[in-house]
Amino acid sequence: xxxxxxxxxxxxxxxxxxxxxxxxxxxxxxxxxxxxxxxxxxxxxxxxxxxxxxxxxxxxxxxxxxxxxxxxxxxxxxxxxxxxxxxxxxxxxxxxxxxxxxxxxxxxxxxxxxxxxxxxxxxxxxxxxxxxxxxxxxxxxxxxxxxxxxxxxxxxxxxxxxxxxxxxxxxxxxxxxxxxxxxxxxxxxxxxxxxxxxxxxxxxxxxxxxxxxxxxxxxxxxxxxxxxxxxxxxxxxxxxxxxxxxxxxxxxxxxxxxxxxxxxxxxxxxxxxxxxxxxxxxxxxxxxxxxxxxxxxxxxxxxxxxxxxxxxxxxxxxxxxxxxxxxxxxxxxxxxxxxx
Ligand SMILES: O=C(O)CCC(=O)c1ccccc1C(=O)O
Ligand SMILES: [Mg+2]
Numbered sequence: 294x295x296x297x298x299x300x301x302x303x304x305x306x307x308x309x310x311x312x313x314x315x316x317x318x319x320x321x322x323x324x325x326x327x328x329x330x331x332x333x334x335x336x337x338x339x340x341x342x343x344x345x346x347x348x349x350x351x352x353x354x355x356x357x358x359x360x361x362x363x364x365x366x367x368x369x370x371x372x373x374x375x376x377x378x379x380x381x382x383x384x385x386x387x388x389x390x391x392x393x394x395x396x397x398x399x400x401x402x403x404x405x406x407x408x409x410x411x412x413x414x415x416x417x418x419x420x421x422x423x424x425x426x427x428x429x430x431x432x433x434x435x436x437x438x439x440x441x442x443x444x445x446x447x448x449x450x451x452x453x454x455x456x457x458x459x460x461x462x463x464x465x466x467x468x469x470x471x472x473x474x475x476x477x478x479x480x481x482x483x484x485x486x487x488x489x490x491x492x493x494x495x496x497x498x499x500x501x502x503x504x505x506x507x508x509x510x511x512x513x514x515x516x517x518x519x520x521x522x523x524x525x526x527x528x529x530x531x532x533x534x535x536x537x538x539x540x541x542x543x544x545x546x547x548x549x550x551x552x553x554x555x556x557x558x559x560x561x562x563x564x565x566x567x568x569x570x571x572x573x574x575x576x577x578x579x580x581x582x583x584x585x586x587x588x589x590x591x592x593x594x595x596x597x598x599x600x601x602x603x604x605x606x607x608x609x610x611x612x613x614x615x616x617x618x619x620x621x622x623x624x625x626x627x628x629x630x631x632x633x
Contacts, residue, residue, distance in 0.1 A: 305629065306339065306369050308622045314338035315621075317614035318547070318607040321577040324398055326388045326545060333609055334547050335617050336580055339368025342596055345550035346621060347520070356499070358624040359523045365628075366524030367553050373526055376559035380591040381541075383407075383571035384440070389414035389421070392428050399432065401574040405590045407438040407465065407567040412455070413446035419455055430462045438567070440465040445472035445495050452480050456489055465566070466490040468516055474500075478511035492516050492540065497531065507535035514538040516569070519557045520550060528557050542569030547576070548585045548597045555585070559594040578607055 316336045322329060327349070334347035344367035348357035385402035387395065389411045399408065408429055412422040422441075429439060439462060447455060452470035467489055471477050474496055481491050490513035496506040498521040506512055515537050521544065522528040532539040541558040543551055554570045571587040573579055582600045585592040608614070 305625065306365060308625050310339075311337060311365070311621055311625060312618055315618070316580075316604040317609040317617045318580060318604060319609040319613060320547065320579065320607055322545075323401060323575050323577050324388050324390055324394070326575060329545075332545055332547070332576065333613060333617070334550070335621065336547070336549055336599065336604065337364055337368050338599075339365070341368055341371055343549050343599055344368030345520070345546055345553065346617075347544065347546060347550060349544075354620070354623045354627055356521070357620060358627040360520045361621060361624040362628055363520045363522070363524035363527075363553070366526065372556065372560075374529070374560050376556065376594055377562070378559050378564070379594045381555045381558045381564070381570060381594060382567040382591050383587050384409045384438075384567045384569055385587075386569060386572055386575065387411065387425070387429060388575075389417055389425065392424055395425065395428055396432060399429075401586075402571050403574075403587050403589065405567070405571060405587055406433075406436070407440065407590075408433060409440045409442055409468070409569060411444070412441045412459075413443040413451075413470075415446070419451075419458060422455065423458055426459055426462045435463070438465045439463065440468060440492075441470075442468040442494070443470045445469045447471055449476050449479050449483070452476075453483050456480075456484055457487065460487050460489050464489050466492045466514060468492040469494045469496065472496075474506045474509050474511050477506065478509050481511060481513075490514060494518075494542070497535075498522055503531050504534050507537050512537065514540060514566070516540050516542050517557070518542050518544050519553045520544055520546070525553065525557045525560060529560055532561060538563065538565050540566045540568055543572045545572050545575065547580045548573050548583075549580060549599070551585045551592065552595065552597045555592055555594045578603065580604060580607065 344364040346364040348360040384407035385405040493512040494516040
């Protein structure tokens with residue numbers, strides 16, 4: 294008999310197993326988001342159910358491989374801890390749209406008490422952000438909660454200036470105002486006297502060390518996403534280690550990816566904020582007849598029933614499907630290397 298060598302390859306489904314029941318879809322968006330008009334995703338059916346693989350197309354294989362680990366964890370292994378809740382309160386997500394489109398975009402989310410507004414969009418000015426936040430506050434009323442997301446686009450001076458301008462609209466928090474941990478820490482020191490919490494998103498999900506931002510005491514809370522963090526168990530471990538309040542958010546997933554986010558949110562010991570998992574409302578179509586569009590400000594924690602007709606109707610063009618399958622094969626190889 295061979296020496297008992299450990300080969301992590303055996304713990305991962307083969308490429309053939311991953312692709313055996315896989316469907317590449319291309320879903321039109323209701324409104325441009327991150328410069329995108331369509332969202333591409335791969336739905337994979339494993340022994341434990343459906344999983345989603347949808348790293349953004351510009352991500353390199355190393356980054357995308359973590360998303361594949363999350364899909365494998367969902368479709369090929371049972372959840373390792375029980376859910377603590379069966380409904381997740383969610384926010385509406387408002388892209389940097391012109392003022393006259395705000396009511397139509399928000400109406401897609403139903404009755405959400407919390408709105409996350411994208412700010413610092415390339416090609417726009419702080420005046421555009423002020424107008425968008427003011428108009429949202431007017432529509433939402435004083436009891437609504439407004440949080441902002443700058444996706445790291447401001448430097449420290451710009452962030453400080455913008456937050457001082459925008460805080461009069463009563464901000465729940467500002468997500469990733471600056472790109473680096475050092476900038477976030479400096480900003481937080483400068484705005485200590487105004488009561489606007491700072492959240493980390495990219496500094497968690499794109500960092501080689503997702504805890505560094507918490508360790509540096511650079512933020513008040515963390516945004517966590519199941520797919521870029523490698524799945525539910527890894528995301529739960531990161532939150533526990535960070536020791537900060539967490540908001541679970543989507544990556545503009547189909548309802549299958551959102552269900553993974555809801556399953557993560559259901560397992561957090563505390564859920565003090567509404568989660569960014571309402572984004573099915575930004576898709577013009579979905580892979581299920583019961584999309585996780587918020588009703589009364591929540592989404593349910595449950596597996597999603599796939600609509601085979603929708604998979605066929607939304608099927609990506611052949612050359613895109615081939616590109617995604619090749620990407621899965623490359624990422625699968627990186628997981629083997631990365632696991633040793
Ligand atoms: O958090 C939300 O409200 C929705 C999700 C979201 O904003 C998002 C979706 C796709 C890619 C990046 C982001 C982001 O939070 O920066
Ligand atoms: Mg963000």
